[in-house]
Amino acid sequence: MSSHDYDVAIIGSGPSGIGAATALSEAGIKGIVVFERETEIGGIPRHTHHPSFGLLVFKRPISGPKYIQALRKRCQSVRFETRTTVTTLRKDGYMEIATPKGVKTIRAKHIILATGARETPRHGRLTSGLRPQGITTTGALQQFIYGANMAPFSHPAIVGTELVSFSALWTLRSAGIRPAAMIEESSRITAYRPAALFARLLRVPIYYNSKITQIDGIEKARGLEIEIADGRHETISCDGVIFSGKFVGDNNVARASHLTLNPTTELPLVDQNWVSSDPDISVIGNAVHPADMGDHCYIEGLSAGKTVAEILRDGIEDYEVVEITHDAGIKLAAPSIVRLKRQEETKINISFHVNAPYSGNVTVKLGDEIVHQTSKRCRPARRITLKNVPITEAKGRDKCPIHVSLADI
Amino acid sequence: MKRAIGQNCGHSMLDTPTNAQSRSDLPWDVIVIGGGVVGCAITRRFALAGVRTLLLEKGSDILSGASKANSAIMHTGFDAPPDSIELACMKAGYNEYLDISGKMNLPTMKCGALVVAWDEAQLAELDGIVEKAHQNGINDVSLIDRQTLRSKEPGLSNGALAAVEVPREFVVDPWSAPLAYLTQAVRAGAEYRFNAEVTGGTFDGTNWHLSTDREVLTCKLVINCTGTKGDYIERICHEPEFEIRPRKGQFLVYDKSAASLINAIILPVPSPTTKGVVLTKTIFGNLLLGPTAEEQPGRENARVDHDVLQQLIETGARILPDLPTHEVTATYAGLRPATQFKDYQISANGDKNWIGVNGIRSTGLTASLGIATYVEQLCAETFGDLIRFEPPKTPFWPKMPSLAQGAERAYQTGDGTEIVCHCEGVTRGDIERALSSEIPAQSLGGLRRRTRVMMGRCNGFYCSARVAELTKGKLTPPLASEGDL
Ligand SMILES: Cc1cc2nc3c(=O)[nH]c(=O)nc-3n(C[C@H](O)[C@H](O)[C@H](O)COP(=O)(O)OP(=O)(O)OC[C@H]3O[C@@H](n4cnc5c(N)ncnc54)[C@H](O)[C@@H]3O)c2cc1C
Ligand SMILES: Cc1cc2nc3c(=O)[nH]c(=O)nc-3n(C[C@H](O)[C@H](O)[C@H](O)COP(=O)(O)OP(=O)(O)OC[C@H]3O[C@@H](n4cnc5c(N)ncnc54)[C@H](O)[C@@H]3O)c2cc1C
Numbered sequence: 001m002s003s004h005d006y007d008v009a010i011i012g013s014g015p016s017g018i019g020a021a022t023a024l025s026e027a028g029i030k031g032i033v034v035f036e037r038e039t040e041i042g043g044i045p046r047h048t049h050h051p052s053f054g055l056l057v058f059k060r061p062i063s064g065p066k067y068i069q070a071l072r073k074r075c076q077s078v079r080f081e082t083r084t085t086v087t088t089l090r091k092d093g094y095m096e097i098a099t100p101k102g103v104k105t106i107r108a109k110h111i112i113l114a115t116g117a118r119e120t121p122r123h124g125r126l127t128s129g130l131r132p133q134g135i136t137t138t139g140a141l142q143q144f145i146y147g148a149n150m151a152p153f154s155h156p157a158i159v160g161t162e163l164v165s166f167s168a169l170w171t172l173r174s175a176g177i178r179p180a181a182m183i184e185e186s187s188r189i190t191a192y193r194p195a196a197l198f199a200r201l202l203r204v205p206i207y208y209n210s211k212i213t214q215i216d217g218i219e220k221a222r223g224l225e226i227e228i229a230d231g232r233h234e235t236i237s238c239d240g241v242i243f244s245g246k247f248v249g250d251n252n253v254a255r256a257s258h259l260t261l262n263p264t265t266e267l268p269l270v271d272q273n274w275v276s277s278d279p280d281i282s283v284i285g286n287a288v289h290p291a292d293m294g295d296h297c298y299i300e301g302l303s304a305g306k307t308v309a310e311i312l313r314d315g316i317e318d319y320e321v322v323e324i325t326h327d328a329g330i331k332l333a334a335p336s337i338v339r340l341k342r343q344e345e346t347k348i349n350i351s352f353h354v355n356a357p358y359s360g361n362v363t364v365k366l367g368d369e370i371v372h373q374t375s376k377r378c379r380p381a382r383r384i385t386l387k388n389v390p391i392t393e394a395k396g397r398d399k400c401p402i403h404v405s406l407a408d409i
Numbered sequence: 410m411k412r413a414i415g416q417n418c419g420h421s422m423l424d425t426p427t428n429a430q431s432r433s434d435l436p437w438d439v440i441v442i443g444g445g446v447v448g449c450a451i452t453r454r455f456a457l458a459g460v461r462t463l464l465l466e467k468g469s470d471i472l473s474g475a476s477k478a479n480s481a482i483m484h485t486g487f488d489a490p491p492d493s494i495e496l497a498c499m500k501a502g503y504n505e506y507l508d509i510s511g512k513m514n515l516p517t518m519k520c521g522a523l524v525v526a527w528d529e530a531q532l533a534e535l536d537g538i539v540e541k542a543h544q545n546g547i548n549d550v551s552l553i554d555r556q557t558l559r560s561k562e563p564g565l566s567n568g569a570l571a572a573v574e575v576p577r578e579f580v581v582d583p584w585s586a587p588l589a590y591l592t593q594a595v596r597a598g599a600e601y602r603f604n605a606e607v608t609g610g611t612f613d614g615t616n617w618h619l620s621t622d623r624e625v626l627t628c629k630l631v632i633n634c635t636g637t638k639g640d641y642i643e644r645i646c647h648e649p650e651f652e653i654r655p656r657k658g659q660f661l662v663y664d665k666s667a668a669s670l671i672n673a674i675i676l677p678v679p680s681p682t683t684k685g686v687v688l689t690k691t692i693f694g695n696l697l698l699g700p701t702a703e704e705q706p707g708r709e710n711a712r713v714d715h716d717v718l719q720q721l722i723e724t725g726a727r728i729l730p731d732l733p734t735h736e737v738t739a740t741y742a743g744l745r746p747a748t749q750f751k752d753y754q755i756s757a758n759g760d761k762n763w764i765g766v767n768g769i770r771s772t773g774l775t776a777s778l779g780i781a782t783y784v785e786q787l788c789a790e791t792f793g794d795l796i797r798f799e800p801p802k803t804p805f806w807p808k809m810p811s812l813a814q815g816a817e818r819a820y821q822t823g824d825g826t827e828i829v830c831h832c833e834g835v836t837r838g839d840i841e842r843a844l845s846s847e848i849p850a851q852s853l854g855g856l857r858r859r860t861r862v863m864m865g866r867c868n869g870f871y872c873s874a875r876v877a878e879l880t881k882g883k884l885t886p887p888l889a890s891e892g893d894l
Contacts, residue, residue, distance in 0.1 A: 037831055083827040085820075087834075098834075102823025121868030123739045126661075128715040131741065133853055133886060136873060143874035150877055150889035214712070219886050248736075252832070252866070255666050266734065 007031035008308060009095065009108035011086045011253070014043020015053075015071065015294040016285025017114035019301020020308070022075040027309030032078050033108075035097060037085035042068035043116050044139065045294055049146040050170050056295035064294075071298060089113075089257035093280050110308050113254055113268070113276075113283040114301065117290035119164070120246035122215075127243075129215030132222070134240035138168040141242055145175045153240030157224050158182045161189035161206065162245035162381045164291075166198055173202060180238040182206045183226060190245070190381050207234070215241060245381060247290035254283060265332045271321075271339045272348040274304040279316050282308060289334040289351060292383040317341055322394045324350065326404040331355050331380075333404055340395045347388045350404060354378040361408045364389050367400045378406070436616050436627035437463045438796055441634055442607045442642060444471035446777045447769050448634035449587040449594070450502075454781035455788075456599035459799030463628065464591065464599065465621065467606030469885055470855030471587055471848070474636040475773065477858065478660070478711065478743025480687055480700060481583040483517065484775045487542035487550050487575050488524075488679055493752045494783065496545060499772055501779030506586070509778075512806040513589040515582060516692050516813035522578035522674035523553075523562065525728075526570045531678040538573045538678070550575050564670040566730050578674055582692045583774055584858035585809045590777075592847045596805040603851060604885075607635075610645045612761050619645075629795050632764045632784065636746040637708040639754075639767035646763040650756075651748040656683075656770070658700025659713050659742045661721055664866050665814075667696035667735035675728060684771065686724050693833075693861060694814030695738065698725040711742035738832075738866040745770040755783065757791040764788060807847065810839070812861050829879070830872045832865020840879050852884055 007029050010017045013036035024032050040046055045053055045064030053067040054060060062070070081099075088096035093108045119137040134153045136144075144150050154177060158168050161184040172179055182199055187208050189196050199206055209229035216223045217239075224236045254268045255261065260277035261268055267288055274282045284304045285297040319339040326333050333352040340346055350364070357379050364372035364386060372389040391402055439455050441448045444466030455462040466473065483506060486499040510517055526532040535552055542550035551574055558565070558572045591601060602621075610619040610631070617631050635642045643649035668690045677685035683702035691697050698721055718740055725732045747770035748754055754768040766784060769776065788796055812818070820828050824838035843850045843859040850856035853863075862876055863869040869876070877888035 037828060039827060085828050085831065098820050098828060100823060100825050100827050100836075103821045118867055118870045121870060123662075123868055124737050124866070126713075126715050126718045126737065126740060129712055130710060131713075133888065135868075137868070137870045139870045140873045144877065144889055148874045148878050148889070150874065150891065152873075152877070152889040154890070213715075218710070250867070252664075252666075263734065266736075 004031075004093065004109050005106045006033050006108040007312060008033075008110045008112060009106070010034045010112045010114055012036065012043060012114035012116055012285070012287075013041035013080055014114060014116050014285060015045065015067075015298035016301035017043070017112070018068070018071045018075060019298040020112050020114060020284060020305035021078045022071070023302045023305025024309055025075050025078050027306060029309055029312060034078060034080045035084040035086055036080060036082045039082055041072070041080050041082060047139070047142040047147050048167065049142070050167070050174065052167060053294045057298055067294065086253055089253055089259070089281065091258055091278065091280075109280070109312060111281045112304065112308065113281065113287055114285045115250050115253060115287045117247045117286035118250050119244060120248055122241070122243050125243065125246070127212055127215060129212075130217060132215070132217035132220050134217075134221040135215065136240065136242055138164050138171070138242060138244045141168055142171050145171050151175055151177060153177075153221070153238075155180045155238055156240030156242050157236050157238040158242045158244055159212065160184070160244040160246065161191055161195070163191045163195070165244040166191055166195045168242050168244050169199060169202065169204065178202060179204050179242075181236050183210050183212065183224070184208050185211055190379070247286070247381070249287045249290045251287055254287070259283075262336055267332060267336070269336045270334060271337050272335045272346070273307040273339070274300070274335070275307070275311070275316075275339065277337075279311075289332060289353070289383070292351070296383060320395060322391070323401045324404065325401045326352065327406050329355055329358065329406045330404060338391060338394065338402065340392070344392075346392045347390050349385055349387050350389055351383050351385045352404060353383065354380055354406065356380060358406050360406070362386060363405050363407060365403045365405070366391065366394050367397065369393070435461075436629055437461050438628065439463070439630045439632060440465060440617070440619055440626060440628040441632045442619070443474070443634035443636060443638075444468070444591070444601065444603075445474050445476035445634060445636050445773070446472070446583070446587040447476075447766055447773050447780055449590040450777035450781040451632055451634060451766065451784055452599050452601070453590040453594040454785050456594035456597040457801055457804055458785065459802075460796055462594065462599040463626065464594075464601040465605040465607055465619070465626070466601065466603050469603050469852035470850065470858070471591055472584060472858065475743050475746055476583065476587060476636075477854070478658075478741050479583055479774055480660075480689065480697065481581055481691060481774065482522075482674060482687070482689065483579040483581050484772055485547045485575060485577050486545055487547040487578075488538065488684070489545060489772065490751055491541070491544055494755060495753050495772060495776065498753065498776035498779035498783055500546070501782055502776040503779070505778040505782070506581070506775075510586075513593070514808045514811050515586050515589055516811050516816060518580040518690065518692050518813070520580060520673050520690065522575040522676050523558065524573040524575065524676045524678060525558070525565070526572065526678055527568050528570070532570050534678050535571060535573050542573070542575070547575070547577070549577065562672060562675070564729050564731060565675070566728060568727070580674065580689055580692050581774070582812060585812065586774070587777070588848060588859070589807055589809045592807040593804055595847060596807065601848070607642065607645075612646070617762060630762045630764065630788070630792055632766060634766045636769070637744050639746060639765065643765050643767065646761050647758055649765065649767070651750055651754045651768060653708070653767070654747050654749060655705055655708055655744040656747045657703040657705050657711055657742055657744050659703075659717055659721065660697060660699030660740065661718055661725070661737050662691070662739040662741075663696040663698065663732070664736040664738045665694045667732065668694050668814075670696065670729050670731055686721065688725060688728055692813045696735070698722070698732070700743065705744075708744070711744050713740045713742050736866055738868075739864065747771070753780070755780070755787065757787050759791045762792065762795065810842070829875050830860075830862040830865065832867050832871075833861040835860045835862040837879060840876065844880065844883050850884070853888060856880065856884065
């Protein structure tokens with residue numbers, strides 16, 4: 001075995017990757033590198049120029065680029081290598097990276113994957129119709145408008161009403177573009193209700209209970225046909241469509257590796273300290289819980305980085321792995337496994353997302369025993385966190401899972 | 410030379426007369442209408458034989474019809490109608506492809522195919538399939554039993570009863586091959602025009618005068634290869650004996666993670682009208698599911714339909730139970746230029762200097778090089794005095810950049826530039842080369858087919874704005890309004 005090129009290699013320079021780098025450098029770890037495939041660091045905030053970051057970390061709203069700048073100042077000694085794509089992960093800390101000079105293999109004592117999340121585009125949704133240009137996502141839109149100062153259309157429609165859909169609206173507004181419509185499958189918006197006022201203020205109609213039956217246009221988009229719940233069909237004239245939200249983790253590197261994935265969500269399994277099935281690799285940020293706010297990801301990166309510094313110092317002691325399972329109404333939960341150390345009391349935070357709105361008790365059980373119960377109001381596409389769930393008792397129970405359910409029981 | 414040709418094609422030549430025409434006011438020997446795989450292969454064959462050939466394509470790039478949206482399988486012809494022109498052209502095309510693909514760096518995935526029986530009725534047909542294959546001269550086709558099938562394809566569902574193995578059904582890159590054919594033709598002196606839709610023409614007893622919306626072009630012989638527009642264009646010369654009846658096929662492309670679910674191309678027992686739904690790896694390392702077979706009146710618009718795609722997924726899941734856990738990266742549809750007849754409709758009008766190459770419905774990628782040779786012979790027989798074939802010179806063999814899974818890509822060897830499209834590993838250098846190659850990309854579709862940029866799972870989430878910047882002023886329509894907002 002060759003020696004290590006780095007103590008810790010972090011893949012991805014979004015808020016979570018920067019958070020991990022900061023905590024590691026504060027803990028005195030020297031050989032840290034952050035690999036970023038883009039030409040600039042920052043992840044999603046890099047191209048979100050409106051002030052929608054920082055409320056938790058800086059106690060005030062700031063723009064994405066300023067947010068990244070401020071976070072970067074906290075880890076000045078860390079090396080960031082841009083234009084560097086991690087293509088393959090292997091056991092024992094080996095990874096393959098591609099730079100403009102080609103591909104090479106390097107090795108780190110610990111790897112932190114912080115590859116982020118993206119939206120589900122048109123094809124992944126199996127949307128009907130033709131395939132003209134101008135069909136895009138919020139992420140791409142922001143890079144067009146804020147990054148390149150170009151607009152792919154002049155009166156697009158926005159599909160979805162998640163927070164990020166209103167971010168699309170905001171982005172368009174900054175370019176003086178008023179979208180033709182917003183289209184929502186259900187009877188109310190997915191984001192917080194007041195967001196609908198923002199749309200109304202900008203005179204953008206929201207079509208509820210609507211699904212797309214056709215995208216029209218040969219070269220350029222020409223219109224969108226929708227079917228409304230009452231059977232009515234409408235044609236919305238537009239020259240582009242923005243598919244917003246329905247986040248998925250951008251996990252192609254993890255998926256092609258030896259890491260164990262959750263079979264339904266296809267997200268890599270991580271424990272309460274964000275360590276994956278391979279103890280040499282952690283996965284953090286929206287790669288494991290698509291998608292939470294940037295601040296959450298940064299804070300999570302800080303705590304994951306601290307743990308990795310401890311692992312580098314002390315190694316991982318003997319532990320027992322217990323799975324966290326959940327009801328079908330829950331879309332994803334992080335962590336998805338727990339490593340229980342022999343000697344320690346263990347309390348963990350569990351975050352999750354729901355598929356449909358739910359108000360009532362959320363219960364955590366170990367076998368038949370209820371270990372945690374709180375009342376929550378849950379909406380889809382939002383992070384819900386259960387704090388300090390005591391799970392020490394899961395030890396020695398012969399793989400009895402920790403189960404989270406949306407019920408009183 | 411490169412420059413001159415570049416300026417001579419597509420939108421950039423809007424108001425400049427073409428060099429060749431102004432150099433000598435001689436009519437073209439041959440105008441090929443339609444830059445599908447068939448038109449490209451024919452242009453190549455004629456250009457290599459020293460014939461002055463011009464290709465006219467109405468789209469902004471070659472492959473604006475059926476040839477851009479197929480299953481990309483090189484068929485042996487094991488199930489083709491015996492004694493058909495189709496079978497003869499497929500066999501010749503297949504052999505010539507394998508012969509020249511190495512020289513042009515065209516990738517071939519030699520995976521073989523399995524025709525799988527899922528019920529007793531289908532099981533009963535397998536013997537007949539083997540027999541027909543042998544009759545067609547494909548002698549290595551044989552029956553394999555359930556157990557062998559299971560060991561070859563452990564991902565298949567338990568319902569698979571037995572299969573016919575066709576070892577030489579292969580998968581290719583359906584886009585780089587025709588581009589290579591036309592590139593070689595151009596290097597042998599042919600020319601092409603994009604955005605050049607033929608709208609009419611007159612024959613003066615000696616020459617044809619074909620009109621596009623911006624010029625009239627004169628030639629001795631017309632070869633019609635317009636796919637789903639074949640009967641319309643045929644009417645410029647005469648009333649055709651066939652009618653195009655487009656048959657749509659919809660597809661789903663799964664992410665690369667799904668490709669390991671199968672080894673060979675999984676074919677169903679065919680019905681009289683269609684080869685049925687196929688599962689195959691693509692040359693790029695994805696998994697392809699489709700096509701459907703749906704008759705439709707429209708000649709141009711190949712729409713995908715959510716409900717049909719959903720049904721396709723269900724069909725796919727019955728074959729491969731693990732399929733639905735994988736991500737869909739693309740959906741598309743193609744129109745087969747079918748007619749009321751089974752066989753190709755290739756014929757010459759000796760009085761009016763016209764050859765129609767029509768009804769190349771579902772095997773044209775395989776057969777195109779064979780069709781080209783067939784048409785060359787037909788031309789020699791019918792128009793021997795009109796079109797002179799010269800003995801072939803040593804041609805220039807263009808080396809196409811291989812985009813195949815496992816081929817060495819620019820990002821791996823390092824071309825000094827960064828990766829722009831992360832899903833498909835496309836570098837800035839790849840994009841710049843495609844924009845300045847012998848037949849440069851002039852539309853987003855053309856760029857995608859040459860590089861795979863924006864073809865991955867994120868559909869351009871990460872790279873489309875960057876691609877818009879890199880292609881400023883070079884693509885029609887542009888990706889975004891250009892200039893400051
Ligand atoms: C369109 C969109 C808009 C959003 N808007 C907001 C908002 O306004 N406010 C908010 O709080 N949250 C927003 N979010 C949520 C956002 O995901 C988080 O704010 C945060 O950016 C997540 O941080 P991260 O570090 O997990 O991932 P990201 O910020 O996504 O960063 C991941 C980084 O990893 C890099 N990377 C990925 N794979 C590799 C590889 N193989 N090799 C090298 N580098 C790699 C990527 O290039 C990227 O830079 C938005 C999300 C999206 C998709
Ligand atoms: C769903 C599907 C699956 C298939 N699978 C396979 C397979 O696995 N293997 C295989 O070998 N074959 C397959 N095929 C068949 C193959 O794609 C076709 O046979 C082949 O593409 C036909 O080529 P073409 O050049 O005749 O027609 P096209 O590709 O349709 O080309 C015609 C061209 O003419 C142009 N044109 C039309 N009108 C005009 C005009 N007036 N002026 C100028 N230009 C004009 C069009 O823009 C177009 O580019 C499949 C086809 C489909 C649809």
